[in-house]
Each structure stands twice: as C-alpha cells, then as structure tokens.
Amino acid sequence: MEMLKNKISSNNRGASRLGVIFWLAVLAASAYAASKAAPPFIAYYLLKTDVKNDVMKNAHMYSDAEVEKLILKKAHSWSVPIGHDEVVITRFMESISVKISWSETININNLYVKTVYFDIAEEAPLKPGPYGLR
Numbered sequence: 001m002e003m004l005k006n007k008i009s010s011n012n013r014g015a016s017r018l019g020v021i022f023w024l025a026v027l028a029a030s031a032y033a034a035s036k037a038a039p040p041f042i043a044y045y046l047l048k049t050d051v052k053n054d055v056m057k058n059a060h061m062y063s064d065a066e067v068e069k070l071i072l073k074k075a076h077s078w079s080v081p082i083g084h085d086e087v088v089i090t091r092f093m094e095s096i097s098v099k100i101s102w103s104e105t106i107n108i109n110n111l112y113v114k115t116v117y118f119d120i121a122e123e124a125p126l127k128p129g130p131y132g133l134r
Contacts, residue, residue, distance in 0.1 A: 033108050037106050040116060041116075043079055050074045054074070055122075056098065059091075059124065063131055068089055081102060087099075096126055101119045104116055
C-alpha cells in the first residue's frame, strides 16, 4: 500500500513539472512576441505626447518649417520612420493643425506579419508671438 502511494505521488510530481515547463515556455513566447510588437506602439504614444505637449504649445514661436524640423527630430529620437512627406502642417489665423501618418510592419519570425497604420492629428490655438496671433 505504501509503495502504491509513493508511485502515485511520484507520477504527479512529474506532471507538475511538465505543467510548470509548459507555462514558462508560454510566458517566454509571449514576452518575445511583446518585445517585437510593442516598440512601434510605444513610439507612437511618445511622439503623440511630444507633439501635443511640446510642439503645439510652442508653435507660435516657430515657422512651419521649424515646427516640421522639430517634429522630425523628435520622431527620429523615438525611431519613428517618418519623413517630410508624412508631416502636414496647416496654420490658420488663430490655430495650427499638425497631421502625421505612417505605417510600420510588425514581423515575428515570419509567423505573424502585420502592417500597422498610425495617425496623429493635433490642433491647438495659437498664442501671440512671432508666428502666432498678432
């Protein structure tokens, strides 16, 4: 009887170890996939925050060309693949509008390939300044 109990508990221990190994493998695969998929989304939110907080609040001090240069500098610091064609700046009498569009392809070992499209559209009132309200 004692031998039978030891044999059963020994088998359960092996099954338990297999379960732990399985879930560790699932966790590792999920972490790897997230490390490949997350950076474009993180860069999008960082650039959107920079455009909203820095560029739009200070647009009255810069010309459109300087605003575009500032946006491209911030985009490249976050590894966002945009150029002059993806940035559209429209200055109205009392406001400024910035639209940025681009796409990135997420590729996880050719098992999952998806193109993701990002758009940033911000509009803010202009303050008095050299390129703002007069």
